[in-house]
Amino acid sequence: MRVNFTVNGRPQQADDVWEGESLLYVLRERMGLPGSKNACEQGECGSCTVRLDGVPVCACLVAAGQVEGREVVTVEGLAEAKGRAAGPVDSQTGEGTALSPVQQAFIDAGAVQCGFCTPGLLVAADEMLERNPDPSDADIREALSGNLCRCTGYEKIMDAVRLAAARQGEAV
Amino acid sequence: MDFLRPACWEEALAAKAEHPTAVPIAGGTDVMVEINFDHRRPEYLLDLNRVGDLYEWEVGEDSVRLGASVSYTTIMENLRAELPGLALASHTVASPQIRNRGGVGGNLGTASPAGDAHPALLAAGAEVEVQSAGRGTRRIPVDDFYTGVKRNALAADELIRAVHIKKADGPQQFSKVGTRNAMVIAVCAFGLALHPGSRTVRTGIGSAAPTPVRAEAAEEFLNAALEEGGFWDNGRIVPPSVAKRFAELCSGACNPIDDVRGTASYRRHAVGVMARRTLTWTWESYRGTAARTEGVA
Numbered sequence: 001m002r003v004n005f006t007v008n009g010r011p012q013q014a015d016d017v018w019e020g021e022s023l024l025y026v027l028r029e030r031m032g033l034p035g036s037k038n039a040c041e042q043g044e045c046g047s048c049t050v051r052l053d054g055v056p057v058c059a060c061l062v063a064a065g066q067v068e069g070r071e072v073v074t075v076e077g078l079a080e081a082k083g084r085a086a087g088p089v090d091s092q093t094g095e096g097t098a099l100s101p102v103q104q105a106f107i108d109a110g111a112v113q114c115g116f117c118t119p120g121l122l123v124a125a126d127e128m129l130e131r132n133p134d135p136s137d138a139d140i141r142e143a144l145s146g147n148l149c150r151c152t153g154y155e156k157i158m159d160a161v162r163l164a165a166a167r168q169g170e171a172v
Numbered sequence: 173m174d175f176l177r178p179a180c181w182e183e184a185l186a187a188k189a190e191h192p193t194a195v196p197i198a199g200g201t202d203v204m205v206e207i208n209f210d211h212r213r214p215e216y217l218l219d220l221n222r223v224g225d226l227y228e229w230e231v232g233e234d235s236v237r238l239g240a241s242v243s244y245t246t247i248m249e250n251l252r253a254e255l256p257g258l259a260l261a262s263h264t265v266a267s268p269q270i271r272n273r274g275g276v277g278g279n280l281g282t283a284s285p286a287g288d289a290h291p292a293l294l295a296a297g298a299e300v301e302v303q304s305a306g307r308g309t310r311r312i313p314v315d316d317f318y319t320g321v322k323r324n325a326l327a328a329d330e331l332i333r334a335v336h337i338k339k340a341d342g343p344q345q346f347s348k349v350g351t352r353n354a355m356v357i358a359v360c361a362f363g364l365a366l367h368p369g370s371r372t373v374r375t376g377i378g379s380a381a382p383t384p385v386r387a388e389a390a391e392e393f394l395n396a397a398l399e400e401g402g403f404w405d406n407g408r409i410v411p412p413s414v415a416k417r418f419a420e421l422c423s424g425a426c427n428p429i430d431d432v433r434g435t436a437s438y439r440r441h442a443v444g445v446m447a448r449r450t451l452t453w454t455w456e457s458y459r460g461t462a463a464r465t466e467g468v469a
């Protein structure tokens with residue numbers, strides 16, 4: 001079947017989609033957007049987190065056909081969604097885009113080790129900071145409770161989100 | 173496989189009547205796991221995401237009519253006062269990502285004994301509104317909805333439209349045993365609601381029998397003990413002997429199995445502990461409100 005939806009602000013069309021296929025598969029294998037990771041395909045790890053009409057969801061648990069006519073934002077669109085395009089941007093890979101504040105904070109705080117969990121965490125953290133610019137540690141833990149990381153022990157991730165929140169606060 | 177995309181409720185019912193084997197998909201948090209792992213290859217997927225009615229809820233005089241697809245997140249954010257037990261249970265489901273998609277309709281559809289909505293629905297008192305194109309609407313008391321392990325009372329041509337849940341008229345609690353706070357399927361769970369209006373206590377037990385169940389003998393015992401001692405009026409603390417007996421009877425209502433998450437005897441024990449604790453918490457809170465009202469009068 002064919003699915004029409006908006007990805008990172010641009011209308012897209014996916015053809016020959018199998019009816020039981022997940023949104024994650026469509027993004028990675030058909031749209032050339034491998035930023036969203038596939039680590040479990042059962043909603044446990046959060047590495048496939050994207051926003052569906054603004055709401056964070058596991059892309060592995062959304063049927064492709066369910067996104068018809070809807071808007072999806074992936075990690076590739078994070079910087080752009082925050083108005084951070086620095087020059088000519090490759091709409092597919094996000095290359096040429098400056099980093100979003102959360103992405104920069106993850107680098108500065110050393111919150112990325114193998115990086116597999118990072119895209120999902122970025123999408124989840126970014127959404128939380130939008131809703132809740134001044135989160136407590138408990139708020140951060142709650143918002144990220146659906147994202148597993150096997151490398152960092154989470155402390156640097158907490159640091160990164162606190163840093164992003166602080167910078168966001170200064171910028172206002 | 174075919175992907176059916178009804179745009180409204182009537183179309184959804186018509187599609188289900190025409191294709192009774194079609195598998196409805198709402199949040200997909202149960203269905204997609206089965207498809208991803210090839211445990212299920214339905215001939216038809218019936219997408220309910222475009223059926224707007226299913227995402228609506230209405231707070232009535234005595235009950236809340238909760239659309240089948242209203243997400244756990246929405247319940248936590250909007251219905252904490254009316255449905256405290258269900259809101260607490262919702263908060264223990266999985267993670268924000270799952271709670272943003274999954275809802276009570278899907279929990280009832282799956283009818284897993286471990287589903288967290290069930291103890292809360294049983295304790296509050298609820299009816300499941302189901303409909304088919306040919307035979308119209310019927311309301312199934314939630315006590316009769318669970319018919320076996322992952323089986324429910326739905327006919328092949330029926331869909332769940334909404335759940336009618338009694339609005340809380342007293343304190344409610346929900347308690348769940350698992351290995352950590354997030355992303356945990358219950359080893360066992362317990363819901364308890366005080367209904368001062370009818371001077372009754374209702375319970376719901378999860379993951380400790382083939383289906384979610386109420387501890388009816390325990391409820392009867394406690395109702396009689398509270399009545400006899402005039403506790404609803406005098407607001408005295410429930411005597412430890414009564415709480416202990418209530419807990420034993422709740423354990424007795426279990427018919428658990430040993431599995432990877434826990435043993436049968438652990439489940440029986442834990443249900444008793446949760447029964448005693450939730451009774452204490454809710455009764456303390458009831459006494460608190462009762463005392464305040466007296467103070468004002």
Ligand SMILES: Cc1cc2nc3c(=O)[nH]c(=O)nc-3n(C[C@H](O)[C@H](O)[C@H](O)COP(=O)(O)OP(=O)(O)OC[C@H]3O[C@@H](n4cnc5c(N)ncnc54)[C@H](O)[C@@H]3O)c2cc1C
Nearest residue numbers: 043198199200201202203266274275278279281287288332
């Ligand atoms: C990682 C993970 C963790 C989880 N943790 C928990 C947990 O802690 N507690 C818990 O209770 N559950 C948990 N679940 C299970 C799941 O999230 C819940 O059962 C949820 O309520 C399902 O809702 P849904 O809308 O996603 O259902 P779907 O997957 O869309 O559907 C579930 C079933 O219900 C049927 N159905 C859906 N809507 C209707 C309708 N309107 N009429 C008739 N049939 C319908 C479907 O055909 C299917 O059989 C977890 C799932 C995952 C992936």
Ligand code: FES
Nearest residue numbers: 041043046048060
């Ligand atoms: S791949 Fe989707 S949650 Fe793990």
Ligand code: FES
Nearest residue numbers: 114117149150151
């Ligand atoms: S950095 Fe390796 S899983 Fe998180």
